Amino acid sequence: MKNLKLLSLLFIAFVFGNCNNDDDKNAVTTLAGKWKLIETSGTIAGTTDTFTPGTITWNFNESDSTFTVVNNNTEEMAQDVFDSGTYPFALIASSVANSTCVQTIELDEIDYGCLSITPTTLQINQGYADGMIIKFTR
Template identity: 35%
Template structure:
């Protein structure tokens, strides 16, 4: 009988999930990021941007992102216009999702010096950022 209790306790402890995962993603996202590339869409766009042209500054404490979009390229999708927007990271189905101004930008892949947001599942865009 004790073996059954130990087995059940082990299963319960192993199956617990960590709710802090999206919080650590938010912390890693904090700070200034340069939008460097946008690919995808129906037309198969692949547009590079120089660092400093489009800058997103994430503020973890206020949960807001300030976007400075100085792109002058006409007819090309270049993300959101300049402004300050609320943001959140949601984690449905084991994939972190970046939500800006209550709109999902896609799935988030984050490293220490870069991140991308991909909505390729719906013929959308992949947006790449670097520090």
């Protein structure tokens, strides 16, 4: 009986001791899917515009290299980047030497800068050319 209790205790310790939270390791980091525009900033004027998540969405379709914008912004002066519609995009290996920028993105055949993706955030940064920094959330 004593051995059975000890064996049971060891089994429980083994089962619970080997549990880990590896969700972050398995999280997929991809451009595909819907992104909500939350902020644009920069340019030579140094402006910043923020948007309620969901007001403007971009949906990237990697199979045909297009993204669809649904823009419900009513603020005329805000930098909301694109009107509603479907546009082409291309991902390009960065040619910026000694940079943390690994990949750039062309939107509607225009270089918009470095692409940075996590499972919940997307940032497009053209700051190196006095351009915009565009931030999204899932």
